[in-house]
Amino acid sequence: MNDGDGVTRRGFVGTAGGAALLALAPRVVRAAATGGRRRYAIVGTGVRGIGMWGAPLVARYADVLEFVGLCDVNPLRVEVGRRAIGVECPTFTNLEEMLDRAKPDLLTVTTVDATHVDCIEEALARGVDVLTEKPMVTDEEQCRRVLAAERGSGRNIVVTFNYRYAPKHQKIKEILLSGEIGTVTSVDFSWYLDVHHGADYFRRWHRLRERSGSLWVHKATHHFDLVNWWLDADPVEVSALGSLRHYGSRGPFRHSNCRPCPHKERCAFHWDITKSPELVSLYVDCEKADGYLRDGCVFREDVNIPDTMNAIVRYSNGVSMSYSVNTFMPIEGYRVAFNGTKGRLEIRDYERQSWDVPAEPEMFVMANFGERRKVELEEAKGGHGGGDDVLRDLVFRGIDVPDYMRLPGSRAGAMSCLTGIAARKSMDEARPVRIAELVEV
Numbered sequence: 001m002n003d004g005d006g007v008t009r010r011g012f013v014g015t016a017g018g019a020a021l022l023a024l025a026p027r028v029v030r031a032a033a034t035g036g037r038r039r040y041a042i043v044g045t046g047v048r049g050i051g052m053w054g055a056p057l058v059a060r061y062a063d064v065l066e067f068v069g070l071c072d073v074n075p076l077r078v079e080v081g082r083r084a085i086g087v088e089c090p091t092f093t094n095l096e097e098m099l100d101r102a103k104p105d106l107l108t109v110t111t112v113d114a115t116h117v118d119c120i121e122e123a124l125a126r127g128v129d130v131l132t133e134k135p136m137v138t139d140e141e142q143c144r145r146v147l148a149a150e151r152g153s154g155r156n157i158v159v160t161f162n163y164r165y166a167p168k169h170q171k172i173k174e175i176l177l178s179g180e181i182g183t184v185t186s187v188d189f190s191w192y193l194d195v196h197h198g199a200d201y202f203r204r205w206h207r208l209r210e211r212s213g214s215l216w217v218h219k220a221t222h223h224f225d226l227v228n229w230w231l232d233a234d235p236v237e238v239s240a241l242g243s244l245r246h247y248g249s250r251g252p253f254r255h256s257n258c259r260p261c262p263h264k265e266r267c268a269f270h271w272d273i274t275k276s277p278e279l280v281s282l283y284v285d286c287e288k289a290d291g292y293l294r295d296g297c298v299f300r301e302d303v304n305i306p307d308t309m310n311a312i313v314r315y316s317n318g319v320s321m322s323y324s325v326n327t328f329m330p331i332e333g334y335r336v337a338f339n340g341t342k343g344r345l346e347i348r349d350y351e352r353q354s355w356d357v358p359a360e361p362e363m364f365v366m367a368n369f370g371e372r373r374k375v376e377l378e379e380a381k382g383g384h385g386g387g388d389d390v391l392r393d394l395v396f397r398g399i400d401v402p403d404y405m406r407l408p409g410s411r412a413g414a415m416s417c418l419t420g421i422a423a424r425k426s427m428d429e430a431r432p433v434r435i436a437e438l439v440e441v
């Protein structure tokens with residue numbers, strides 16, 4: 001089946017190992033049922049490795065998993081990470097050594113984005129399944145490498161797109177599948193990062209394109225995956241604009257980082273990491289090993305990613321999307337609307353605002369020539385709108401879910417990253433970029 005514009009969806013599934021993507025969760029469950037536990041390791045013991053794929057697994061999945069190794073290039077952080085996770089397993093600063101000595105059969109990758117590719121390749125080459133954090137890759141060459149590595153390995157990659165598993169995002173999927181708004185023709189999608197969370201990207205390694213791929217990839221991969229999934233379609237072509245308007249060299253003054261900053265009294269973005277004992281032990285106390293400043297200045301000259309982005313994306317089913325990200329807003333959240341032949345589905349979900357109001361996602365289905373229906377949403381519990389808990393249960397317990405909620409694999413990982421990679425290239429080269437010119441599918 002050809003979905004148009006040269007992107008063959010089924011062909012990609014076949015070559016990228018898509019058919020095998022469901023296998024990871026059942027295998028974990030099978031190990032538990034026979035009394036065995038999967039040998040489990042993590043590379044990258046920062047906040048995500050500890051908080052999402054470390055400590056909660058010790059607490060809730062010890063019957064199906066045995067921690068056999070932790071690895072981080074920072075020798076101090078890997079020890080802090082081990083204590084925070086609460087395990088006694090060996091620690092390593094070299095991934096190959098961990099894979100060879102600890103012999104895990106499942107590796108979670110929670111390193112800096114641009115290093116995922118090397119970790120994934122090393123694991124697959126040794127017959128180890130991979131659970132990788134998003135974004136799977138940060139450029140098209142890495143994408144080709146990962147797909148090729150999986151193809152020859154007989155093992156699986158699962159990409160941890162937790163946003164899909166938030167109940168409100170499932171509700172959107174169900175309404176679209178129901179046909180209530182007819183055939184979707186276009187999508188309006190605006191994502192807002194506030195002056196706290198948005199600024200934090202510019203303090204950390206994310207501010208460097210060579211580490212995060214820019215927010216086009218690091219952040220937007222979540223949103224592009226949601227849209228691919230909601231629409232059940234592939235991106236075909238992307239046109240984009242992006243610029244640095246507020247952070248980095250656009251700032252009025254700067255210093256290396258917040259702690260010693262002479263401008264702290266007058267800087268609205270000043271952030272005192274010493275107020276968090278957890279972050280001090282995970283980052284400040286580990287600075288001497290790698291020089292990484294977790295409270296970096298948002299106005300550093302080396303910021304080389306845009307903070308203001310707009311894109312138009314064309315999809316394989318004829319849908320078009322207008323998409324934007326703004327990173328220094330008084331609100332944190334998004335608005336998304338699906339325009340269809342019979343009506344419109346509209347969601348406003350501001351999880352935080354600068355004034356004192358509760359987070360209240362609002363969802364409406366509006367019928368052409370008809371009424372407006374408010375969609376009742378269940379209260380979200382847990383991280384990322386409730387998505388984190390469901391995702392972990394799906395991976396480690398193989399819970400029953402409808403077909404459209406099965407675990408995303410390398411194909412989904414590739415397609416979401418490629419949308420952002422195409423947007424970045426379009427921004428750089430001032431031309432529309434086709435997905436098919438990035439990765440041969």
Ligand SMILES: NC(=O)c1ccc[n+]([C@@H]2O[C@H](COP(=O)([O-])OP(=O)(O)OC[C@H]3O[C@@H](n4cnc5c(N)ncnc54)[C@H](O)[C@@H]3O)[C@@H](O)[C@H]2O)c1
Nearest residue numbers: 044045046047048049072073074110111112113115133134
């Ligand atoms: N799905 C989500 O909602 C979500 C949320 C947060 C972070 N993430 C992802 O999780 C990953 C980790 O993010 P984080 O916030 O924990 O970052 P972090 O900076 O806190 O941790 C990254 C860790 O990786 C280590 N590292 C870097 N390169 C390495 C390598 N080659 N080998 C071994 N260790 C290496 C660093 O020393 C650091 O300890 C990123 O890919 C990020 O995009 C996903």
